[in-house]
Amino acid sequence: MISQVLVVSLLAGAGLAVPLNDDSAAQSAIVTGGKVTASIPTTLTEGVEWLVPIQVANKTFNVQLDTGSADLWLFCTEGPQNVESGHNQYDPKSGTKLNGASFDINYGSGFAKGDVYTDKVTLGGITVTQAVECATSVDDTDDNDHKLDGILGVGFNSGGGVFGILQTDQPDPQMTLVENAFPQLVSGLFTADLNFNQNGVYNFGYIDQARFTTPITYMPVRNFNNWIVETSGYQIGNNGAQSVTWKALIDTGTTNVLLPPSVVDAYFAAAPQAKKQSEGVYYVPCDATTAALPNFTITFTPPQPVASFIQPSSSGGINTRPYNAVIPGKYFIGNPTGKNDGMCQGGMNNMGAEQPWDIILGDVFLMTQLVVFDVADPNGSVDSSYPSHGQIGFAPKPA
Numbered sequence: 001m002i003s004q005v006l007v008v009s010l011l012a013g014a015g016l017a018v019p020l021n022d023d024s025a026a027q028s029a030i031v032t033g034g035k036v037t038a039s040i041p042t043t044l045t046e047g048v049e050w051l052v053p054i055q056v057a058n059k060t061f062n063v064q065l066d067t068g069s070a071d072l073w074l075f076c077t078e079g080p081q082n083v084e085s086g087h088n089q090y091d092p093k094s095g096t097k098l099n100g101a102s103f104d105i106n107y108g109s110g111f112a113k114g115d116v117y118t119d120k121v122t123l124g125g126i127t128v129t130q131a132v133e134c135a136t137s138v139d140d141t142d143d144n145d146h147k148l149d150g151i152l153g154v155g156f157n158s159g160g161g162v163f164g165i166l167q168t169d170q171p172d173p174q175m176t177l178v179e180n181a182f183p184q185l186v187s188g189l190f191t192a193d194l195n196f197n198q199n200g201v202y203n204f205g206y207i208d209q210a211r212f213t214t215p216i217t218y219m220p221v222r223n224f225n226n227w228i229v230e231t232s233g234y235q236i237g238n239n240g241a242q243s244v245t246w247k248a249l250i251d252t253g254t255t256n257v258l259l260p261p262s263v264v265d266a267y268f269a270a271a272p273q274a275k276k277q278s279e280g281v282y283y284v285p286c287d288a289t290t291a292a293l294p295n296f297t298i299t300f301t302p303p304q305p306v307a308s309f310i311q312p313s314s315s316g317g318i319n320t321r322p323y324n325a326v327i328p329g330k331y332f333i334g335n336p337t338g339k340n341d342g343m344c345q346g347g348m349n350n351m352g353a354e355q356p357w358d359i360i361l362g363d364v365f366l367m368t369q370l371v372v373f374d375v376a377d378p379n380g381s382v383d384s385s386y387p388s389h390g391q392i393g394f395a396p397k398p399a
């Protein structure tokens with residue numbers, strides 16, 4: 001179980017250029033008839049991660065909201081002294097220790113492990129009592145290269161309780177934040193609104209009508225136990241469209257787009273200035289005109305007849321036709337290589353084999369869409385058959 005890499009987050013060194021330093025609007029929560037909506041600005045940090053503020057025991061932590069995992073862990077005062085400065089640390093004295101519980105999460109690019117407490121967690125005005133994992137050991141990648149104070153998983157509870165992948169041995173399984181918080185929401189959904197080289201917004205409990213223009217294309221999550229939907233094809237630039245069904249993890253916690261190696265090679269072959277650094281790793285000119293990267297199109301074909309769990313009256317309706325999500329070529333220009341050679345990391349990498357998904361559509365993709373992560377209960381409660389259903393909606397954002 002432990003070796004099963006369920007999550008790919010924070011791919012080392014893979015990212016986007018030029019964080020924009022605009023101020024974050026205050027987060028807000030609106031209460032209507034006892035139910036809540038919340039809007040939480042997310043700040044692009046180091047060009048690779050969007051962080052959101054949460055409060056745990058009255059202290060603010062800037063965490064990455066990760067659809068690819070389900071645990072909440074924080075750097076912890078119990079941790080080793082070698083934790084780099086720059087991380088806010090959780091002091092578990094305010095919490096209640098879950099005796100005998102531990103967590104150990106393997107991400108695609110690292111791990112975190114330690115003890116587990118329950119404590120009060122507030123996200124955008126929504127407060128829950130929640131398992132907080134106190135990371136006493138975090139690998140170097142997350143420790144040194146990133147400014148985050150921890151990771152807040154908003155994925156599904158994939159078994160007998162949260163705690164990373166060590167679920168079966170836990171004496172006291174805990175619920176995910178999604179399970180704890182969603183009964184308080186007006187609608188059991190949240191939206192990711194990340195933007196190219198800019199800050200973004202996560203909204204909980206509602207869809208902001210101003211942030212998309214056309215009908216939303218909803219794809220069912222079905223029984224994938226993760227925020228996974230199926231894609232029906234792809235296209236590199238104006239080359240012929242390819243029909244292929246992939247299970248796609250829609251992952252805010254991964255920076256890049258991860259595809260089968262043959263597709264990655266074909267994509268960069270269409271960009272004459274791209275240089276192969278190693279298998280699945282390409283460098284491209286940082287200048288978009290010189291790089292001349294082709295667009296990459298992903299097609300989602302809603303199953304017919306279209307049956308959407310929710311259809312908010314003012315949402316612009318539901319799209320029933322195949323939908324092409326276009327990632328402009330320049331979105332694949334990542335952070336500089338550090339070699340001062342005008343080259344940047346390419347935002348597309350190889351997907352490793354033997355995962356529960358075929359591809360990962362990370363932030364490079366998410367920036368192009370308003371993405372609705374819908375637990376699919378109109379009352380915001382978690383269905384007893386959860387996570388056996390749910391849906392993800394996609395809509396292009398206004399330019």
Ligand SMILES: *[C@@H]1O[C@H](CO)[C@@H](O)[C@H](O)[C@H]1NC(C)=O
Pocket residue numbers: 057058094
């Ligand atoms: C949080 O702050 C409130 C108001 O200042 C205070 O009443 C409460 O005791 C604090 N809680 C903790 C865990 O420090």
Ligand SMILES: *[C@@H]1O[C@H](CO)[C@@H](O)[C@H](O)[C@H]1NC(C)=O
Pocket residue numbers: 237295326327328329
């Ligand atoms: C690439 O996509 C952008 C945004 O959708 C579009 O404006 C542009 O025309 C596309 N470029 C090509 C060469 O198709």
Ligand SMILES: *[C@@H]1O[C@H](CO)[C@@H](O)[C@H](O)[C@H]1NC(C)=O
Pocket residue numbers: 377378379
């Ligand atoms: C949602 O709440 C309404 C009003 O209480 C109720 O009529 C409806 O059955 C609920 N729907 C679900 C799916 O629980």
